Amino acid sequence: GAVVSQHPSRVICKSGTSVKIECRSLDFQATTMFWYRQFPKQSLMLMATSNEGSKATYEQGVEKDKFLINHASLTLSTLTVTSAHPEDSSFYICSARDFTGGPGDTQYFGPGTRLTVL
Amino acid sequence: DQQVKQNSPSLSVQEGRISILNCDYTNSMFDYFLWYKKYPAEGPTFLISISSIKDKNEDGRFTVFLNKSAKHLSLHIVPSQPGDSAVYFCAASVRRNKLVFGAGTILRVKS
Numbered sequence: 001g002a003v004v005s006q007h008p009s010r011v012i013c014k015s016g017t018s019v020k021i022e023c024r025s026l027d028f029q030a031t032t033m034f035w036y037r038q039f040p041k042q043s044l045m046l047m048a049t050s051n052e053g054s055k056a057t058y059e060q061g062v063e064k065d066k067f068l069i070n071h072a073s074l075t076l077s078t079l080t081v082t083s084a085h086p087e088d089s090s091f092y093i094c095s096a097r098d099f100t101g102g103p104g105d106t107q108y109f110g111p112g113t114r115l116t117v118l
Numbered sequence: 119d120q121q122v123k124q125n126s127p128s129l130s131v132q133e134g135r136i137s138i139l140n141c142d143y144t145n146s147m148f149d150y151f152l153w154y155k156k157y158p159a160e161g162p163t164f165l166i167s168i169s170s171i172k173d174k175n176e177d178g179r180f181t182v183f184l185n186k187s188a189k190h191l192s193l194h195i196v197p198s199q200p201g202d203s204a205v206y207f208c209a210a211s212v213r214r215n216k217l218v219f220g221a222g223t224i225l226r227v228k229s
Contacts, residue, residue: 043219093161106152107217109161
């Protein structure tokens with residue numbers, strides 16, 4: 001149980017375009033999902049917390065107009081990188097918090113999306 | 119300000135022996151701690167967690183120890199297997215809020 005999927009797994013786009021990444025909890029309902037970013041050889045940095053039916057909470061330094069988050073249902077959250085630039089190239093990972101069977105507030109992670117902006 | 123620290127960037131262990139991964143934290147408000155395992159270009163996989171009201175939690179080959187007075191936790195893997203080779207992250211949270219991750223430790227288990 002507690003499976004989280006992400007789509008796409010890899011995307012290459014031209015500078016200036018927008019890219020949408022989907023995060024789904026497959027076998028549980030997630031009222032809260034999280035979006036992280038990982039640079040090479042570094043830890044995961046939380047970008048924003050997404051609550052179903054409400055606006056996302058962004059971490060300090062993360063541009064909310066650039067990284068649009070939508071959490072329209074209990075199993076789906078999307079991250080849209082708008083007007084992407086090469087410096088946005090990174091590994092984006094989502095997680096979902098399982099309150100239905102896991103040990104309380106464990107986050108389960110998706111496999112990640114590698115974004116490359118040319 | 120790094121609230122969760124993993125001071126050993128890497129660790130090499132012989133197959134069958136014990137692997138001990140360490141993690142220190144500075145925020146005394148943390149009340150939930152987790153260990154994740156991560157392979158390159160994949161998302162982290164949850165391994166084991168511990169609440170601040172406990173000092174030990176065991177799950178198969180994995181045991182997490184928490185020393186609140188020292189603000190230190192460790193993950194023991196016994197016996198270590200080559201498939202355990204990965205990056206291990208410790209993470210902590212306050213009142214079930216967002217997770218704060220350490221920088222990770224690369225574990226290499228040699229056969």
